[in-house]
Amino acid sequence: MTNTIVIGNLEDDTIEMTERKGIGHPDTICDVVTEQISVALCQYYLEEFGAILHHNVDKALLVGGQSRPAYNGGEVVQPISLTIAGRATHQVGDKKIPVREIAIETAKKWVRENIRHLDVGRHLRVEAKIRPGSEDLVKLFQRFGQGEIPLANDTSxxxxxxxxSLLQKLIIHIEELLNIPETKIKFPFIGEDVKVMGVKGPSGNHFTVAIAIIDQYINDLNDYIAKIERVREWVVTRLNLSGSTVQINTADDYPSESIYLTVTGTSAEHGDDGQVGxxxxxxxxxxxxxxxxxxxxxxxxxxxxxxxxxxxxxxxxxxxxxxxxxxxxxxxxxxxxxxxxxxxxxxxxxxxxxxxxxxxxxxxxxxxxxxxxxxxxxxxxxx
Known part of the structure; x- marks a missing residue:
């Protein structure tokens, strides 16, 4: 579909584009970690006070690290930095709430459990800058604790x-297939950072897949090329995509050996940054x-x-x-x-x-x- 220009009308549904970022993508890491922190705070507030207290921990910035991938295994030379920011209730009466500790430990726990080749102790630095909430928004929230209907804290x-759509379903299936445990056993070189872009157009469905390949499982360029092709054929067969075009890691330049190798399975290790939302x-x-x-x-x-x-x-x-x-x-x-x-x-x-x-x-x-x-x-x- 290179250089294809299609002119349609507003009712035309023959063209569609959709994207999905997998669990190892830097943006997804920020989204999921902040949501997990909110859940952890909710659970703490419920256990300690019987009600969820005011909080919004919806800001996170992931600054990518630096790495030196290499065939049969490279190294991370500068860790990933993850900063969490937001507002939360830090104290009720004389009882102080360990908001910072909850945020940091929750973030590390999620990364440890979901990005299997990223060493949290060596490859990740987490900082939490969570302050108390503004008085007016806290008051809007407090009705919940009193059993009343909460008042909206934003015009939104x-x-x-x-x-x-069929395209959207297939995109979800492709990313989920590449990130399930069964697949990691069959193809351990597949990292968690998987992104799928799908296009439905005049020539059918076209899927461009980016997969962070883990270097310790790759012997040389020919091994990399062969494994990419094995994965492509397997995805096409498993999901019955023989009528679609599936391409993987299209930015690779084989003559110069510029390929998508990573140490940890996420592009966050080397300069790809992430942000909530x-x-x-x-x-x-x-x-x-x-x-x-x-x-x-x-x-x-x-x-x-x-x-x-x-x-x-x-x-x-x-x-x-x-x-x-x-x-x-x-x-x-x-x-x-x-x-x-x-x-x-x-x-x-x-x-x-x-x-x-x-x-x-x-x-x-x-x-x-x-x-x-x-x-x-x-x-x-x-x-």
Missing amino acids: FGAGFYPN RGNRINGLITPYRPMSLEATSGKNPINHTGKIYNYLAMDLSRALVENQLVDEARVFLLSQIGEPINEPQLVHLQLKNRKVDKKLIKDLTREKLLELPNYWKRIIYQ
Whole structure:
């Protein structure tokens, strides 16, 4: 599809692009770590005080390290730096809360368990700069602890859609296949940093896959080339993609031996940086052809931060509308207003395809979902 120019109209669905970043991608690391810190804080607050306290730990910056990959194994010469920032409740009465310690240990634990060749002690430095929250936002939050409907802490919108297109489903399948334990046993040289870009166009589906290859399992250039091809053929066979084009590590330059080798299995080891909010949306995809919010949901509190919970609700409501056979396809948009009850959005906009029932049934289901919002935090932190 090189240099292909396609001119269509707004109703044209023959062209589509979608992206997914795997668990080892620097942006995904930032997203998942901040979300895990929020969950850890929620659990601590619940255990110690019986209620979740105010926090938003939704800022993280990963500064890539420096490494020297080499056939049969190289080295990391400068560690990755991960800085977590945000706001949280640090003290209740005389009891101090170890927010910093919780954040750092949670980040290290996740990396240790999910990026198998990254040595947390030698390859990663984590810093937490989490301060107390502003008084006005804390007050909006406190209604939750008193058993009242929380008030929205931001004027924000959420967006969601259902179902996924075939292209979107395949992109998820490709990344998940490359990162499941079975695959790591079969192909131990595959790192966790996997990115898949998919395009549906006039010539069919085309997938460009970037895989961080772990150097200690590669003997030389020919070995690298052979293993890349084995993986490509295996993905095509396993997922029945014979009618699609699949390419892996297309930036490789074999004549100069410039190839995608890493020591740890993530590009974060050598200059590729990461940031919260630049990766997948909560449905695991980046979808420029379908509705999505640019809000960084990771790390935001699950009680009254509508920039988080409205995106979850939009996804869940769109799915419910389809699965209850009320429509064939749904797109949901919700807008909050700061200081108003979270279950009373300023606007709920539904875009529906092939509506099958009276509008009243759809409105009833929507109101039912809105009534669930005060307890929605359970769906988020216990998922």
